Amino acid sequence: MNIWPLTADSPSAVGGVPLTEIAERFGTPAYVIDEEHVRHRCRDYRKALHPHRVAYAGKAFLCRAMVRWVHEEGLDLDVCSGGELALARSVGFPPERILLHGNGKTPEDLAAAFDYGVGRIVVDSVGEVARVAALAGGRRHPQKVLVRVTPAVDPQVHRAMATGVEDQKFGLSLASGAAADAVRRVLGQPSLTLAGLHCHIGSQIREPDGYATAARRLVAFMAELGGLPELDLGGGHAVAYRPDEHGLDVQTFADRVLGAVAEECAAWGIPEPELTVEPGRAIVAAAGVTLYRVLAVKQGVRTFVVVDGGMSDNPRPALYGSRYTVARVGRRTGAAELPMTVVGRHCEAGDVIAADVPLPADVRAGDLLAVPCTGAYHHAMASNYNQVARPPVIAVRGGRAWPLVRRETSEDLIRRDVG
Ligand SMILES: Cc1ncc(COP(=O)(O)O)c(C=O)c1O
Known part of the structure; x- marks a missing residue:
């Protein structure tokens, strides 16, 4: 499967701009980041799910340009902090098309959500209902809420990515009655409207079966409540990080899940809810390529290629054992490829970007390396480990490259250090 941005011309240029340039x-x-790729994926999702709603999950990658792009493509936006909301607000994303998530919303997150008037708040704990209701109390219209339900579906992914099983921190259990308790409490609050139910069963899910099962369980619960207008099935659609992998095809997902919802609603005799899906990775992952410069090549038990970034700009291998491919760009010598391990510059032996990947035998300091499929959960998860400043985000389109987020500097880091 292709793992490069749609506009990539081999790995050497993206959006019509040579990576060396x-x-x-x-x-x-x-x-x-390839703007056209992002827009294309937004359109794929809207088309496959029409007339239902698609909300981009901002946690995957967010900056002001990204907010504008998803707005222009007609998507809603899912945010999970006051910070993400502030970005959306700074470019005027329509508040009624924003959902606020979070298993632990701070008072500031909720205050910001009410101040901007977000369309939906996804309740993630029983105690949160009264807090949200109290804030909604002073307003003219009831606040729409969704209750996040744990449907006990195991999507068979990395443990840290399974969010629909019982033993994890998100959502309210269907089986234990916590979801029903939260629903009762919402219905008991005049300042709230129960718009519907939500679930998010995990990440990097390659097959639609788990979604269909979760959807059926949530529809059955909705039927107990006499039907509800909305059903949000979260995100988690897989992408291919390496050519031998496959992602979740959005049309296959839509056919399967819309079919399951229709069937289940008919069986229970309730009207079909409006669906929302919340893809993050599937919109932006393959739009991104990270560029590194080789600092050193070390021969030992294996060949280490040391680059000028690492776990501070890509923590995913250390967190989830994620695997990537790497390509050298700009210098073609015809040298045979040998397995090499691309590592970062940080003070951790686990600071590995890609283990045992083929690279030309003559790779050397100064060479440029490109790592595809790094648009989601890379910039968003970047840290300043070792006081390393975070990389810039450069957009490309139609032969033009321009910065969306500038490179951080040591001065930026020192400015925060007020002691
Ligand atoms: C509630 C919710 N929706 C959507 C997403 C997006 O997931 P993905 O980027 O895997 O599509 C997440 C990811 O953690 C999530 O927690």
Whole structure:
């Protein structure tokens, strides 16, 4: 499966701009993001799910340009903090099309949500109902809420990515009655409207079966409540990080899940709810490429290729054992490929970007490397470990490259240190 952005011309150029040129102009490491790819994926989702709703999950990657792009493509937006909401607000994303998530919403998150007037708040604990209701009390219209339900579906993914099983921190259990308790409490609050139910069963899910099962369980619960207008099935659609992998095809997902919802609603005799899905990774992952410069090549038990970034700009291998491919760009020598391990510059032996990947035998310091499929949960998860400043985000489109987020500097980091 293709793991490069849609506009990539082999790995050497994206959006009509040579990657070597981007590295020269903006330095390395750098995240490159293909605007056309993002827009294309938004359209794929809207088309496959029409007339239902698609909300981009901002946690995957968010900056002001990204908010604008998803707005222009007609998607809703899912945010999970006051910070993400502030970004959306700064470019005027319509509040009624925003959902606020979070298993632990701070008072500031909720205050920001009410201040901007977000369309839906997804309740994730029983105690949150009264807090949200109290804030909604002073308003003219009731606040729409969704109750996040744990449907006990195991999507067979990494443990840290399974969020629909009983033994994890998100949602309210259907089986234990916590979801029913939260629903009762919402219905008992005049300042709230129960718009519907929500679930998010995990991440990197390759097959639609788990979604269909979760949808059926939530529809059955809705039927007990006499039907509800909305059903939000979360995100988690897999993408291919390497050519031998496959992602979740959105049309297959839509056919299967819309079919399951229709069937189940007919069986229970309730009207079909309006669906929302919340893809993050599937919209933006393959739009991104990270550029690194090789700092050193070390021969030992294996060959280590040391680059000028690492776990501070990509923590996913250390967190989930994620695997990537790496390509050298800009210098073609015809050298045979050998297995090498691309590692970062941080003070951790686990600071590995890609283990045992084929690279030309003559790779050397100064070479430029590109890692595809790094648009989601890379910039968003970046840290300043070792006081390393975070890379810029560079957009490309139609032969033009421009910065969306500038490179962080040591001065930026020192400015925060007020002691
Ligand atoms: C509630 C919710 N919706 C959507 C998403 C997006 O998931 P993905 O980027 O895997 O599609 C997440 C990810 O954690 C989530 O927690």
